[in-house]
Structure formats: C-alpha cells, structure tokens
Amino acid sequence: MADQTLPIAGTLDLTPPRIEERVSVLEWLHGWVITVDHKRLGILYVVYSIVFLLVGGVEALLIRIQLAVPNSHFLAPEFYNEMFTMHGTTMVFLVGMPILFGFANYLVPLMIGARDMAYPRLNAFSFWLTAFGGMLLYYSFIGGFGLYGMGAAPDVGWWAYAPLTAKAFSPGHATDYWALALIVSGFGTLGTAINVIATTLSMRCRGMTLMRMPLFVWLMLVVSGLTLVTITPLTAAQIMLVIDRYLGGHFFDTQAGGSAVVWMHFFWIFGHPEVYVLVMPVFGVASEIIPVFSRKAIFGYPAMVAASVGIAFVSLGVWAHHMFTVGMTSVGNTFFALSTMLVGIPTGIKIFNWVATLWGGKIRFRVPMLFCIAFIFQFLLAGLTGIMLSAAPWNWQLHNSYFVIAHFHYVLVGAIVFNIFAAIYYWYPKVTGRMMSETLGKWHFWLFFIGFHITFDTMHFLGFMGMPRSIYTYEPDRGWNHLNMIISIGGMIQGIAVLIFAWNLIHSYLRGKEAGNDPWDAWTLEWSTPSPPPVYNFSADPEVRSRRPLWDLKHPDDPDWKYEQ
C-alpha cells in the first residue's frame, strides 16, 4: 500500500535485499542464545510467553474440567490447588509481564528511531533471568519434595497468604520454588524496566521529543517506572518469606507475634499496581492499532499521556481494596474505596478517547482491529465491575467469590489477552515479513470472543450465588451446577480458538504472503524499516517532526506538524 506513495524528495531508501543465510541448527541455536539484539530478545520473550500461555491454558482447562460437575473426582484436591496456583503465577509472571516487555523490547527502539536498547547486554541478562525463573517454577513439579520423592508444585495460591506458606503448613520445597522463582524473574523484570526507561529517555532520535513519542512508548515508560516501585516490594516480601522458611525468621510467623496481614499489605502493594503494569502496555497497543484502522490520529494525545501517568500514581494508593474483608477500620475501608473509585476517572478518559478516535473514521475491520474493539467493550465492563467491587460493603459480599474471578479475568483476558492477540496480528508482519492468515484470524477471534463471553459473563452470576473461589469442588445442592457446566464449555471453546491461533502463527510463518514494509498503511517509525528489520534497524538516524512521521511522509501537503502544538 505504502509502496507507491514514496519516495519523496529528501528521503532515503533503506530496504536492503533479503539475504537467505544457510546455517547449521547448532549455529542457529547458538545465535539465539548469545544474542543481544533487542529484536531477537523481543522475539524470545514473546515465544517464551506463548509457550507458557499454552501451559497456563492447559492448567485452566484442567480446572474447568474438574469444576464442570459437582463433587467431581477428575483431579485430586492437592493437584487442583497446584493447578490454580500455577495457573495464576504462570499467567501473571511468565506470560503477562514477559510478553509485554517482549513487545517493548522489540518495538520501543524501532518506534523512537534507535538502533538498540540502551543496555543490550543487560537486556539479554534480564531475559535469561526471567527464563530461568520460569524454569525454576516449573522444575518444582519434579523437585518440590526433594529429588527422590514425588514432586509437587506450589499449592498456596498465587497470592500465597501467610501463614499458609509457613513451613508448618506447607512442608516440602514447593513454596520455596515459588518464592525463589519470583525473586529471580523479578530481578529480570527490574533490569528490563531500567533498560526501557533509559532507552526511552536517552536513545530517542532527533526530533522525537517526549510529546511526540508513540503512545505505546509512553505507556511502556510509565509501566517501567511503575515496575520499579512495585516489583521491588514483591522481591522484599519474597526475601522475607525465604528468611522465614530457611533461616527460621518470624516476619509472617503468627505464633511468634508476626502478622499475616502484613504479608497481605506487602503482597498487594505489589499486586495491585501489577495489574496496571499488565494492562497499561495493552492500552499502548490499542492506542497504536485503533488510530491506524480508523484512519485517524489518536484523539486527545496529551490527555492520554496525562491519564496514563495519573493511573500510575493512583494505582499506588489502592492496594488495600483487596483487603476489605480483613477487618480494617471503617476509615481505612472508606479511604481505599475512594482511591479505588478514583482510578475510574483516568481510565474513563482513555475509553472516551478511543471511542472519539473511532468517531468519524473509516474503520477497517482487520483482525487486529476486531480484537481491539472487543477490548474496548470488555474493558468498559471490567472497569464497571471494578467500580462495583470498590464499594466496600458490596465487596464484603463479592470478595473471593466467582464475581471477583470474573472481574479480573475480564481485565486479564478480556482486555490484556485480547490486545496481546491484536498486537501479535498487527506486528507479526513486521517481525516475520509475512502476513498472518486473515481467515484463520477471524475464526480465532470469533471463537475466542464467544468462548470468552460464555465463560466469564456467566461467572459473575456464580459470585452473586455465593460460590467462593479456589474451591476444587462444590456441593450439588447449591444451585451452581448448570452455570459451571456452561463456563467449562466456554473454556473449551477458548481453548480451540487458541489452538487455531497457534496453528496460524506457524502456518503463516511458513506460508504467509509477503508483508512488505508497511502492510497496514501505518504511521509510526517501525513501519519505515524493512520487514523484518535489519540488525541495525535504521541505516541512517531518522528525524521526526510530529507524532506520525510516516503520515507526514505520505501527506507532504498536509503534515501533522502543522497541527500539533
């Protein structure tokens, strides 16, 4: 599409010929292991996360098979508890964070016109730490009880409330694997966050002022800043847990005056901002994709930036809304109800701006856009159920029920996973040079969309009907049977959709049609490089004058820089 619009005067053709190199498998593998190229590391992150997405998905399906009928004996209680602990930990730490930092790794340097991250070797180190963390966690299936006994994975819930994690209640090593895995991958995440901040602040090309950065870059900057102050409290709490378990410390030892509630505070001081760490990058994804497929500039760019920074700050003061039922004072409950409701304001601004971007556009319903529109819809609902949960008295009813499960899966799947899919469909042509199949993509979208709503819409009602979370089975006389069956069927449909997606990834890599540099007729700098981009990204340092440098190139008569302040 873009090919015929260029070149124009004063530009340089940067597309080098594609060279097919023949290397042995061992050399190829070695190349990937020692790489410090931000693009290769980005791909490693994403592939690593997709593998764990499949693993975590299988765990979710096992959970749903078990819960499909009451008093089921499909899984032993111990195994079920391991499954939901591993599902939660995997999806948050081994899928959500690495895949989003993987996108950042790949895209941030390209979007700001840099040749690599600020610290390429730190980047590689961070990835391998994260990868090691994931392997450590899954090694617990073998090593949890020690090498000679049967293994056991962590079974204390991904929130791991004390004192269930104490040696007295969780003997064996499973909980240690959990804590150590998160400490290790936490250092990896910290390294990446520092790297992203240094890259965005210090590696921008000429003219790329902060207020001209693509929103994805802005959001990754905000997320990285937020990561600095959220992942470290988790690390601190994990160190305390390890001290308790290995050195006989008493931080969370309720027998020796320690406090179980302190763990909850420390965990949620990490845990709540963590949700924003996961969701804000996908705000960035949506803010890149929606304008391109609406054929309009993002509406209210400065407001979007301000709202992102606002969400980051407010998110640091809301953690105890996970603790309305632990017996805080009425003043404490009131404070956290208010701070939580305040999140709705900047979040609302974002939704309004996306709708305003659609407004008056010419919307093209390609697969990435389908996922993004579903994302806005689902994120709206997730935000509204969040408001419901922030009303502390109602939260006393809804907390730890299936309503909460439904709410946060609406955020984590309905918003984050949908946009992760959108991002993969959108940037796959840039990364591989080939388009993903639009037909398979639509199958994937519709099946996943339908399955998602069957599963997670229904879960809200189970919460109203008093079904608590984390139970491996339920009594047949509680009236929960039919809804659980429906939810499990929805889960299977999502599973099938993800298999189609996985097939599409592989199939398109081998058979997809050539993408060209700029298949979506987009506007940010990464689309000015060849697909896939060369190791050095840009043969000459680019210079930009507006937020949409390629729009300026394609519309020299009506460039953006005439209108932006």
Next chain:
Amino acid sequence: MSAIPMSHSAEPWSLPSRGRVAMLSLIIGETALFTIFVVAYIYYIGKSLTGPTPQVLELPIFNTVCLLSSSVTIWLAERQIERGKMGPFAAWWAFTIALGVVFIVGTGMEWHKLIYLDGLTIHTNLFGTTFYSLVGLHATHVVVGLVMLTIVLLFTLTGRLNPSHNERVQTLALYWHFVDAVWVVVFTVVYIVGR
C-alpha cells in the same frame, strides 16, 4: 519502498545521560525495596514475644561517621577525575573504600557481640528477624558497592581508567551516595526511633 527523512535540521538535540537515568531508576527501585524492610521493622517494634529487645543495641557512632564521610571522600574523588587528576582521584577513591571496609568490619563486630553476648540471632524473635534483615540488606549493598569501587580502583591502578570515564565513575558514585543515604534512614529507625 519505505523511506525516512534525511534532512537534519539545525535544532539542538540533547538527551539525558543513559547511565544517570539507569542509575536513578535503580535507586528508585532500591528505595522501594528498603521502604518495605523499614516499614516491617517499624511495624514490629515492640512486638517480640520473647528474647532480647533493641535495648541491647549500642549506637554505632564511629561506623556511621566512617560511612557518611566516605560520601565526602568519593565526592572529592569525583572532583579530581573531572579535573583529569588521576593520582589524587585514586587516593580519594582508595580512602573511600577503606572507610567502607571499616564500616563493614564494624558491623561484623556488632553482630558478633549481638550473637555471642546477647544471644540474638535471626530466629530468636521478631526483633532479631527484622534487625538482621534490614541492617543485613544495607550491609549487602555496601559490600556490592565496595566490590564495584574496588574494580574501579584496580582499573585506575593499572592505568585503564582515564578522565574520559568521568561520567561512568560519577554514575557509580551516585550508587554509593544512595547507600550512605539509606544508612541515615536505617540508623534513625533502628538505633534512634526503635531503641
């Protein structure tokens, strides 16, 4: 065929130093880490059910003076490398390391007394748990800092370091200043507020 503009405008274009940005980011993260340990320490003051209380602590005045003056000496070292004087730089730098080592040795002696005289270990009671982990976390940072300072000193003595590395040296010094600043907080909380 894609393209990007090549015409470089004359506008000045400057970006912050990536070393400084990264070190400041690390310091923000470390601050959050220490905050959690400090909060835990404060929360558990007076909550131990048995065993020694913070009254067994003695004010580590000499230690504190050493560590805080090392911030001054490293600053003097920074001034020297800025002016390109590698000799005085190495001297001040070595002096900084010496002060840091004195601090670590002092902490070791304090712990020795606490363990063998007062019977306070990390699993004696909540005071022991929180004290050793907070002071230990800080001491770990001092040790890491000393390792890095020593590496720089070795580079200086072997002549591999020259005034053009000024900025990197200052970035490292930033970390050392941070470690000293944390000690001010730890000292206040553990030896003044908590005693």
Next chain:
Amino acid sequence: MKSTFRAHGPRAIRLSFLLAVSLLPACGAPAAWADAPQSLPNIFSPSTTPAHSIMGLSFFVLLITGSIFVVVGGLLCYAVVRFRARDNDDNSEPAQIYGSTQVELAWTVIPILIVVVLFLTTARIIFAIQDAPKPADALDVTVVGHQFWWEFRYPSLGIVTANELHVPVTTVSYLHLLSADVDHSFWVPQLGGKTDLIPNHPNDMWIDPHQTGVFLGQCAQFCGVEHAKMLLRVYVDTPAQFAEWVKLQQQPGVQDASVAAGRHVFETQACTNCHAVAGTAALGTFGPDLTHLMSRTTIASGAAANTPANLHAWIENPDHFKSGALMPAMQLSDEQIDQLVAYLDTLH
C-alpha cells in the same frame, strides 16, 4: 422474582436493578436465583440488616454502572457501525481530528461527579454497618477457624460446638472471629458480607437474622487442601427453639451403659487427643467437640450427612469424604468401628 426481591429499598431502585440485570448477558442465571429455595446462597436475598443495606447499595451501584454501560457501550457500538469503511469507499483519509480540550474537560468532570456520589453512598453504608453500636443484649459467639472446620463457642452460655452455628432470630449476634492456624473467611451470603478469620488478628462481625431457617455458606479464603469442604451451616432458630437447643448443649455427654464397648474404644484410642466429650476423659481441642455430635445434621464440616453409615466410612478413612482432612485413618477393625459408631450415635 418476587421472593428474591422481597420489599427492600425504594421501588425505583429495584426496577432499575432489574433493568441493569437484564442487560447483563442472559445465561439462565436470573431464573436460577429467582425460584431457588430459601436456603440456597444468594447475595440478593438478604436476611439481616447488614445484608439488606449491602443489597440496597449494590442496586444503587448497579443502576449507575448500568447507565454508564448503556451510554458508553451504546456510543461505542454506534461508532463502530456508523463509521465502518464502506465497500464503495474512495480510499481517501477521513478528516484528522487531534482532540478537543472542551470535550476532554467534559468527560473528566462527569466521572468525577459520579465518583463523588458513589463514594458518599458507599461511605455511609460502611459506617452504618461497621460502626453500629453493639446492643447490650447481643449474643456473643466466638468463631474459630481450623483446617478445615469451624469451632463455635458461646462463652456466656458455656457451649462448644462445631460446623453448625445456632443463633436466635432478630437478636443481634456478635461473632468474634479467630483462627487456630491459617486464614479463613466466614461467609454466609444471606446473612451479610464475609469477614476473615486471621491468626493473631481478631475480627468482629454482627448479624441479626430476620427469618428463621438454615443458611448455607462456606470458607471463602483459601486455607489449604480441603478448603472446598469447609462448609458452614447457620441455623436461625425461634427464641423457643434456641432456648431448647442451648439447654441440650449445656448437658454433659450422655452415658449409656449399652454402648460401653464403643466408649471404651473411644477413650483408649487416639480419639481423645483431638476430640472432647464433656463428662469423659476426652478433652482434645484439635478436632470438633463431640459431646452433642448427634444434634448436628452433618459431619466433616458439612461434607457428609450425619448418618451411622457415613460415620462408619468417615472413621474408617476420612479420605473417603475429605482427602486432605487432618484426621488420620485410625486403623480400627470393623467391629471396633461399629462399636464406636454405636457409642457416637448416643451422643445427642
């Protein structure tokens, strides 16, 4: 629907709630709650003052969030349909609009106003429930969470029982929530919100049931292997029934000579390490008090009905009902178990 939304709260709010609910995707759930018998757990059929206020608040919040959903969701759908690229499109770019300060301001101020309203309503309910003064005649009950069962103590009445809580109707009962091991959470949806039982961190909650009946709930904080089978039954009795129940519970264990063999098994095996029967040598506190075991309708914290056959199966191997229960299989002979069950069967 009538039984679910029994006259509480202004009619307008009730109607709008129905409206809001009907907007949520239909999946058969509303029917499920509407025709359910009284005892099915449901947060929208409250039976205490706190549960009523919570429902009132929830209707109000649903009304507001429902309206937001209709307006914003409607705009989104309209935009997606109205501004789709048509087949006969000329491929020109639409007008580029970069933003508008007035519009941004409008959609910042309106949410702020909504938050203020929601917050004030919420705060009022928080204080009304949490800081309600404790009446002088309130019944005190100490609830102790154990892995994986409930202990109920009535200090003023000298009663200890397990898993089935009895309270009198309309009287305010104050529950003091403690834990013997890990975190648990007390949740009976009809009786109000949940409150956690945390070791070293006592909590309180109060209920004043408006109707008699049995209300079902269960532990709502993951507490280990058998968290799912830590079920909870609350019997709301008439004052007369409650007085009768109290009188029975205050008796020492029945001494029936005809089951002396079973009692011998009970007292000579490890049973007494964990279980207590008032009037015998059994003083254990790790497991439920068995003095009036037969006054309870379930065993194993609600995992099975209290029948001789189930008792037999439970004693033979607790894994039969709860594979992670802390009670061990005692390796008794069939005959011993029969004798034991016969003895337990007399503990009315």
